[in-house]
Amino acid sequence: MEAKALENFFHEQIPLTRHMQVGVAELGPPGLCLSAPLEANANLHGTAFGGSIASLAVLAGWALLHTRTRSAGINCSIVVQKSEISYERAIRGNFTSCCIEPENSAWDKFTRTLQKRGKSRITLDVVVEYDNQVAARLQATYAAEKTASSI
Amino acid sequence: MEAKALENFFHEQIPLTRHMQVGVAELGPPGLCLSAPLEANANLHGTAFGGSIASLAVLAGWALLHTRTRSAGINCSIVVQKSEISYERAIRGNFTSCCIEPENSAWDKFTRTLQKRGKSRITLDVVVEYDNQVAARLQATYAAEKTASSI
Numbered sequence: 001m002e003a004k005a006l007e008n009f010f011h012e013q014i015p016l017t018r019h020m021q022v023g024v025a026e027l028g029p030p031g032l033c034l035s036a037p038l039e040a041n042a043n044l045h046g047t048a049f050g051g052s053i054a055s056l057a058v059l060a061g062w063a064l065l066h067t068r069t070r071s072a073g074i075n076c077s078i079v080v081q082k083s084e085i086s087y088e089r090a091i092r093g094n095f096t097s098c099c100i101e102p103e104n105s106a107w108d109k110f111t112r113t114l115q116k117r118g119k120s121r122i123t124l125d126v127v128v129e130y131d132n133q134v135a136a137r138l139q140a141t142y143a144a145e146k147t148a149s150s151i
Numbered sequence: 152m153e154a155k156a157l158e159n160f161f162h163e164q165i166p167l168t169r170h171m172q173v174g175v176a177e178l179g180p181p182g183l184c185l186s187a188p189l190e191a192n193a194n195l196h197g198t199a200f201g202g203s204i205a206s207l208a209v210l211a212g213w214a215l216l217h218t219r220t221r222s223a224g225i226n227c228s229i230v231v232q233k234s235e236i237s238y239e240r241a242i243r244g245n246f247t248s249c250c251i252e253p254e255n256s257a258w259d260k261f262t263r264t265l266q267k268r269g270k271s272r273i274t275l276d277v278v279v280e281y282d283n284q285v286a287a288r289l290q291a292t293y294a295a296e297k298t299a300s301s302i
Binding site: 013014015016019020039040041042043044045049050051052054055056058059077079080081082083084085086087090 | 164165166167170171190191192193194195196200201202203205206207209210228230231232233234235236237238241
């Protein structure tokens with residue numbers, strides 16, 4: 001899947017991503033990075049709204065799983081089960097969220113279980129950056145379930 | 152602050168809340184509840200997008216602190232520092248997020264420290280419901296800092 005196709009996919013399938021103006025900055029490896037402008041995601045302090053930051057971060061993990069399972073020929077639906085985020089500094093401009101590729105062993109275990117039992121879980125780390133510095137860190141657990149066709 | 156005024160405040164100050172169609176369902180006590188419709192917050196599965204759910208939840212905690220500090224005559228700016236959310240069931244319709252009032256002792260400690268040191272932190276619990284059942288739970292820590300004027 002190309003960056004532009006993933007961006008269009010988000011905008012069509014998750015209306016809020018259009019309003020957040022989510023972009024795909026990098027499809028990786030080594031990671032998958034999304035971007036968003038400040039203005040559409042600002043709060044009353046003129047910095048990025050915590051909800052937008054968490055949304056962009058959780059989407060990066062989802063997108064990494066979505067594109068990697070598709071590349072591996074696995075049709076599955078993926079949902080976030082839980083997440084933790086810490087906000088380390090205020091964001092005063094455009095920002096990115098990059099999902100770090102999981103270790104090969106974690107990825108293999110995830111796909112093996114998914115193929116064998118029809119469902120599986122994986123925990124991913126996402127780093128949010130603004131002005132080349134870390135602004136927030138998210139860790140999220142996603143649940144995948146095999147489906148008959150691609151979603 | 153009236154429910155409608157808080158709703159307008161959100162829509163004016165945090166543009167994304169307009170697109171999420173955030174409403175104020177209840178100003179409490181016993182808690183402060185926000186609402187959002189499914190359609191504007193849907194994902195590709197036709198259920199509520201995890202980012203929207205987390206955003207509505209974190210806003211409920213923020214709004215409770217904002218309204219309660221104003222009522223107490225304290226001018227301060229409030230930002231979320233960290234949060235954890237667990238998604239318990241899919242949301243297939245309009246949903247609400249209710250921030251539970253903190254214990255009196257926790258509130259007193261929060262405001263006392265805020266008055267004395269100019270800044271303080273508090274952790275709040277928020278419950279997201281759909282169809283009268285719990286769909287997600289968020290716990291978030293907010294940092295407040297006294298300001299010269301109301302924000």
